[in-house]
């Protein structure tokens with residue numbers, strides 16, 4: 299398991315300033331005109347040739363997101379629509395012109411609204427039952443290519459202690475491109491799930507449970523248009539779009555988390571224009587000595603060093619069974635940089651070089667991290 303931070307690398311500091319400035323200048327629309335007419339209203343009124351536009355450009359477009367007091371996001375809808383569509387009204391939005399409508403589904407539910415939450419039975423209390431609880435997600439439109447799942451709350455039974463397989467509980471996703479099976483605790487994590495092209499089969503999200511455990515889950519399902527800027531690159535299970543952030547493996551916990559078996563997925567970081575690489579650091583672990591913020595086949599009470607490389611070399615320091623792959627990574631502190639680079643890292647200390655010293659690592663080739671565990 300691992301938790302690392304990433305920072306995009308720039309050629310000139312000035313560029314960061316410009317990008318931050320444009321990112322924070324985004325305005326939130328909240329007037330009733332935006333609510334009912336979307337951005338079409340603005341382009342209509344600001345367009346000098348507005349008179350020649352047909353009047354039907356003023357039909358409402360888009361549904362804005364709103365926050366419910368319970369912590370969920372809802373869709374801001376005209377008052378009468380919320381109950382008709384099976385939602386839960388949760389306070390006013392759009393300055394009182396609409397109602398924040400939250401959509402929840404549990405076992406057996408069918409998702410027909412964007413931003414619907416899949417919750418455990420008895421939510422927000424825990425669920426102790428055995429069986430399979432699943433929801434079916436229908437595309438809202440043939441032009442939906444991905445789903446984003448936000449594991450707002452996610453705590454089901456841990457994998458078993460010997461091989462770390464999810465034998466008691468599982469989160470399973472079917473009808474999409476393959477998604478690794480996970481269990482344990484992963485609140486705050488997300489996944490992008492491929493939904494295929496056109497009017498394809500629905501995606502089924504299941505939580506399979508057995509034995510006694512106080513489970514809780516609340517998973518938000520967002521539908522992403524094929525042409526959306528929010529769409530993750532092909533093959534990326536997780537996708538980050540900020541210039542710095544923190545990436546962790548599923549079920550990461552330095553005290554009680556177990557590294558999940560049979561994982562094989564990519565975490566991608568969108569490299570913005572004018573950025574030239576990414577720098578990674580293992581996060582500090584204040585709870586354990588030796589630290590466990592990076593332990594990939596190095597989860598032991600004895601200190602395990604960095605292991606790198608893989609392929610056919612059966613050396614002691616190679617990553618043969620489990621590894622994190624970061625394309626052509628090098629330690630950041632070597633001046634001049636060493637010419638050789640590594641792709642795989644494992645063991646108990648994060649670095650691009652064999653040894654006992656944790657290091658900052660850079661990659662200028664790839665913007666993805668790939669986790670493989672057997």
Ligand SMILES: *[C@@H]1O[C@H](CO)[C@@H](O)[C@H](O)[C@H]1NC(C)=O
Nearest residue numbers: 363412413438520521522523
């Ligand atoms: C679903 O909501 C998100 C915002 O949460 C939005 O970006 C996306 O376009 C919406 N999808 C559809 C199909 O309306």
